[in-house]
Amino acid sequence: MNNFSYTQASTAKEATNIRKDAKDAAFIAGGTTLLDLMKADIEQHPQLVDINMLPFRGIELNDGSLRIGAMERMSDVGENALVLQQFPAVSEALLLSASPQLRNMASIGGNLMQRTRCGYFRDTAFPCNKRNPGSGCPAQQGDNRNLAILGGSQACIATNAGDLAVALAALDAVVLLENAKGKQRRVPLLEFHVLPGTTPQRETIIEADELIVAVLVPATAQARKSHYVKVRDRASYAFALVSAAVGLDVQGGQIRAARIALGGVGTKPWRAQEAEKLLVGKAATEENFRAAAAAAVRGAQPREHNRFKVEMVQKTIVRALQELMA
Amino acid sequence: MDTEPTFFETNGPGTGGVVGLPLDRVDGFAKVTGQAKYSAEYRLPGLTYGVLKTSAIAKGKILSIDTAAAAKEPGVLAVLTHLNMPKLAKTPNDAEGKKAIGAPMGFLPLTSDQIHYAGQPVALIVADTFERATHAASLVRVQYAEEKPIGSFLDPKAQVFDPEKVQDGKTPGHTRRGNPQDALAASAVQLTATYVHAINHHNPMEPGATTAVWEAPDRVTVYESTQGVTRTQKSVATMLGLPQEQVRVITKYLGGGFGCKGASWPHTILTVQAAKAVGRPVKLSLTRPQMFTSMGHREDQTQTLKLGATKEGKLTALIHEKTSTTSPWDNYAEPNSKIINLLYECPNFESSYQLGRANVMTSTFMRAPGEAPGSFAIECSMDDLAYQLGIDPLQIRLLNYAEKDPSNGKPWSSKSLKQCYARGAELFGWSKRNPKAGVTREGRYLVGMGMATASYPVHNSQGTARVRLYADGHAVVQTGATDLGTGTYTVMTQVAADALGIAPDKVRFELGDTKLPTAPNSGGSVAAGTVSSSIYMAAQDVWQKLTKLAIQDKKSPLFKAKATDVVVEKGRLVLKANKAKGEDFAALMKRAEITDMEGSGAGKYGSGYEAAQAAANADPTKKDEAGEHSMHSFGAHFCEVKVDAELGTVRVTRWVSIHGAGRILNAKTARSQIIGGSIFGIGSALMEETFRDPNLARYTNASLGEYHIPVNADIPEMTVEFIDEHDPYINAMGVKGIGEISMVGVAAAVANAVFHATGKRIRSLPITPDKVMNSLAV
Structure with a gap:
């Protein structure tokens, strides 16, 4: 860990202006991932800009969308009555994440920025294209049990580790960003994270001088009827082997809208739109769920140790949809 | 039994009404209020902080180390590498040194430019704060000549061999009883199964930690997170070339160990050397990632178990083969075969070990070393046998119940x-x-x-303890044992209270210091039996002395009684035949104007208790x-x-x-x-x-x-x-x-x-x- 200076920002402008000029500086909110990364020497920041004072707060329904302030804590959002009732997948994804202690600290904005748990990324002695571009990816021939089967490249197969982002991906969430000029832009969550390609060091579209202000989730029928299922090696405090966030709008026995997003299998939060299309206009039967699940893994590229994910994620999709209809 | 015949007796062990009680932990309050000091919590005057820089490669050679940037950092006192580390009298890197050190220790890094495993220390940085030392460590630049390492025994390039002995010579590499191959071939039921066990790490809550302070140029105190202060004392003293008593090792509390704190590991002696080099106390606490490469693990292993049985389900033959990974310098394998050899009646048995050398830190004892993976193999195969024959799994075990030990009769x-x-x-x-x-x-x-x-x-194990019983009704009980956190403080307080006839809160029990009477490592489940027996024997010594005092004291109701007619009951010395006649120890001691009476005792455990001479003379593989x-x-x-x-x-x-x-x-x-x-x-x-x-x-x-x-x-x-x-x-x-x-x-x-x-x-x-x-x- 390196020495760093610490600045408390009282306005968004103050914070983003620092980063505009000092791109090595980092924003710190809950710090639950940043400090780990710095202690392990994976990231070195000469300056930390504390953004906890920023007024990016509130969990409310506005213009047909749930607006979650980026500084809200995971536990507060997960236990919020509005979220619980109208966006159950979001609540479930949050409360199945990490541990109560971490959820009490970690912010929503920070959660979307969390970095991969790939063991090669997390140990600086390993080559890693994400951490050290051009150094190689030993995970391709090594320990890839936890790594991605979708969206990988020759350069990187690191899994996006989040739960919340999976639920948000399913429910068409939008990320609201603000830059040093005070200009705001809205980016669909699905476009917020990017595929590794040949530049795995780049994980999101966020610019150096931009901050996440809020996350907006449309209040739809499929959000109200949504569900998140997470499969992991132990009952709590583990990242997903696979996970699925699903939402359905079913009327008169027919599916009018379907949403399926996957975790633990993609290099970014993975939306399975082909699978969704297969469900629209169909009955909510196990047979149809299975067909959709099969479509969701089309094109998967498993490695030696993560082959099981192809089947497990399909079963998880079916499970999530069945539980949703139960 | 080789214990000296006693001329007196108490009512026997555990008769004082305290042993066995579900007493709350006597150290619980100290632990939850933070008063219990662990080895990395001694704030000594002038304390400095050591941090290890570890190897980024698993095999090869250090070409150069650039320590200049690190050395220039504010607060940095020393950057120690193999080039400037103070020399030791002995290291385990040669056979003679290894033998002399005694405690299991295979290889000491920072002695040459050779890299044998990933995570091997390549530099030790000492600074005035932990943060400064950590940062300086990140500035040390090491150039390696990297070679392709061997990953495990499964690596096609691994050298796989049949060791003569495994586990520090305690277990033969090959054992046979009866004629297992023929018996298996003739068996009505034959099952062969292969079992795989992943690498496991102990991961105690408290990491390995050492705080070393040189009290004089030839005298050092080491606060160490170890399961055995004496074993650490001996290994450190031998490496330093000091008489054993010039090294004092203190371990008052442990946050778990599970075997990884049973041997001697490099970070301990390296910290002692660093303290010598900087002339100030040095504290070094391993990081969690370093815990995976510094204090051993349970090895990756494959076991094949062949089982022969009659069609009624009686075992006829067991043949066990194990192959596992070991380090470049060690022949360590958990002795899985031991439990398989004795769990069920079976006339024919064979076991063999194979080791594959790889570029790994050595494996070591981890809770139930051998018995844990060995029982996985035999107990799954017994289940297979039960299902195959349609016999209840519990019934098949009763059917093969061993009324005597089949391994030795x-x-x-x-x-x-x-x-x-x-x-x-x-x-x-x-x-x-x-x-x-x-x-x-x-x-x-x-x-x-x-x-x-x-x-x-x-x-087989042995230990010693000292008991001092005061006339005012309290006692101090001492032994150099360690408490892994499992309750040694508490149970030994009970044993002493029970044997002395006083309340547990009148006993002050001290452990974890080489200045105290020597006790064995807390490992292999020997501590409770050895230490409790030592304390019990020390209490008997006190009673023996007090009995002598009473029967010679004209004012004692026991005056002129025969010593063999006296018994002790809850702190009272009384006549066996007339228990109303006697007196309390306090009355006796006050009258004699003595404030306290001290006793010492040696506790023997296992074969050492039943047959001390035979155990002492036995070959290491036969001691038990x-x-x-x-x-x-x-x-x-x-x-x-x-x-x-x-x-x-x-x-x-x-x-x-x-x-x-x-x-x-x-x-x-x-x-x-x-x-x-x-x-x-x-x-x-x-x-x-x-x-x-x-x-x-x-x-x-x-x-x-x-x-x-x-x-x-x-x-x-x-x-x-x-x-x-x-x-x-x-x-x-x-x-x-x-x-x-x-x-x-x-x-x-x-x-x-x-x-x-x-x-x-x-x-x-x-x-x-x-x-x-x-x-x-x-």
């Missing part, structure tokens, strides 16, 4: 296994189990019930068997699991463990220890696995986020009971010890329950959801 000193089976089956509801596998369903879950046998030896009896604890675990039939997740939903382990010193701490061991075993059964990259020989999940141990949500309510067992052969207190047996057979009980649930046998630990899901798809 000796009678057991005590064995309550039948009672364990019966009581466990009753509490668990074993009779309600459907004999068929894969047919019990509850909604989406497949439900399974499994059981397994546990056993652990009473190893020097007596007339074979000495072991036994137990049985019963497990219910629910398996998600689609996703493959396994949850343990019910658990019953029953043990017969001699005298239980504290019902509460003993129960906690069995629960802890069972959870430890459930961890190895379902989730614990360190993954070593096969190409780079480096761990990829060296953190508690990614190395999964059970969390509360994984563990159900657990039922634990002990069978009342009296064993006169093992030691004065009749204590067998329960630290290790608590996890023996646990993985098999879980695996057998998974088989019963699914009808699919998984022989590769841990049994993760992917393996279960794949098995169900077949």
Whole structure:
């Protein structure tokens, strides 16, 4: 860990202006991932800009969308009555994440920025294209049990580790960003994270001088009827082997809208739109769920140790949809 | 028995009404209020901080180390490498040094430019704060000439060989009894199965930590996180070339160890040297990632077990082969075969070990070393035999019940296994189990019930203790034992109170210091039996002296009584024939104008108790068997699991463990220890696995986020009971010890329950959801 200076920002402008000029500086909110990364020497920041004072707060329904302030804590959002009732997948994804202690600290904005748990990324002695571009990816021939089967490249197969982002991906969430000029832009969550390609060091579209202000989730029928299922090696405090966030709008026995997003299998939060299309206009039967699940893994590229994910994620999709209809 | 005949007697061990009580931990308050000082918590004047820089490669050579940038950092006092580390009198890097050091220690880094494993220390940085030392470590630049490492015994380039002995020479590499090959070939039933065990790491809550302070140029005190202060003292003194007493080792509290603090490890002596180099006290605490490469692990291993039986289910032959990974300098393998050799009556047995050298830190003892993976193999194969023949799994074990030790033909000193089976089956509801596998369903879950046998030896051991009983009714009791956190402080306070006839809160029990009477390592389940017996014997010494005093004192009611007619009952010396006649020790001591009486005692444990001479003279591989009896604890675990039939997740939903382990010193701490061991075993059964990259020989999940141990949500309510067992052969207190047996057979009980649930046998630990899901798809 390196020495760093610490600045408390009282306005968004103050914070983003620092980063505009000092791109090595980092924003710190809950710090639950940043400090780990710095202690392990994976990231070195000469300056930390504390953004906890920023007024990016509130969990409310506005213009047909749930607006979650980026500084809200995971536990507060997960236990919020509005979220619980109208966006159950979001609540479930949050409360199945990490541990109560971490959820009490970690912010929503920070959660979307969390970095991969790939063991090669997390140990600086390993080559890693994400951490050290051009150094190689030993995970391709090594320990890839936890790594991605979708969206990988020759350069990187690191899994996006989040739960919340999976639920948000399913429910068409939008990320609201603000830059040093005070200009705001809205980016669909699905476009917020990017595929590794040949530049795995780049994980999101966020610019150096931009901050996440809020996350907006449309209040739809499929959000109200949504569900998140997470499969992991132990009952709590583990990242997903696979996970699925699903939402359905079913009327008169027919599916009018379907949403399926996957975790633990993609290099970014993975939306399975082909699978969704297969469900629209169909009955909510196990047979149809299975067909959709099969479509969701089309094109998967498993490695030696993560082959099981192809089947497990399909079963998880079916499970999530069945539980949703139960 | 070789103990000196006594001319007096108390009413015997454990008769004072205190031993066995579920007393709260005497050190509990100190621990929860932060007053209990662990080895990295001594704030000594002038204290400095050591940080290890470790190797980025697993094999090769250091070409150069640039320490200039680190040395220039503010607060940095020294950057020690193999080029400037003070020289030692002896290192374990040659055979002579290794032998002299005695304590298990294979290789000392920072002695040359050679790199043998990933995570090997290449520099030790000392600074005035931990943060400065850590930052300076990141500035040390090392150039390596990297060679392709060997990742494990499975690596095609690994040198695989048949060792003459394994485990520091304690276990022969090959053992045979009867004619197993022919017996197997002639058997009506023949089963062959291969079992795989992942790398496991101990991961105690408290990492390895050393605080070293040189009191004089030739005298050093070491606050060390170790399971044995004397063993550390001897190894450090030998390496330094100092007389043993010039090294003082102090370990007042331990945050767990599970075996990884049993040997001597490089960071300890390196910290002592660093303190010498900077002329100030140095504290070094291993980081969690460093814990994966600094204090050993349970090795990656494959076992093949061939089992022959009659069609009635009686065992005829067992042939066990184990292949595992060892380090470049060691021949370590857990002795898996020992438990397989004695658990069931079987006339023919053979075991052999193979080792493959790889570029890894050496493996070491980890809770139930050998018994844990060995029991996984035999107890799963016994289950296979039961299903194959349509016999109840519990019944097949009774059918092969060993009335004497089949490995050596000796009678057991005590064995309550039948009672364990019966009581466990009753509490668990074993009779309600459907004999068929894969047919019990509850909604989406497949439900399974499994059981397994546990056993652990009473190893030969000895120790000493000192008791000082004061006339005002309190006592100070001392021994150089260590408390892993399992309750040694508490149970030994009880033993002393019981033997002295005073209340537990009148006993001050001190441990963890080489200035105190020597005690063995707290390992191999020997501590409870050895230390309690030492204290009991020391108390007898006090009574012996007081009896002498009383019968010579004209004013004593016992004046001129024969010493052999006097007994001690709850602190009163009385006539055996007329217990109304006698007096309290306090009255006697006050009249004699003595403030206190001191006694010392030697506790012997296992074969050393029954046959001290024979044990002392025995070959290292035979020490435990020097007596007339074979000495072991036994137990049985019963497990219910629910398996998600689609996703493959396994949850343990019910658990019953029953043990017969001699005298239980504290019902509460003993129960906690069995629960802890069972959870430890459930961890190895379902989730614990360190993954070593096969190409780079480096761990990829060296953190508690990614190395999964059970969390509360994984563990159900657990039922634990002990069978009342009296064993006169093992030691004065009749204590067998329960630290290790608590996890023996646990993985098999879980695996057998998974088989019963699914009808699919998984022989590769841990049994993760992917393996279960794949098995169900077949």
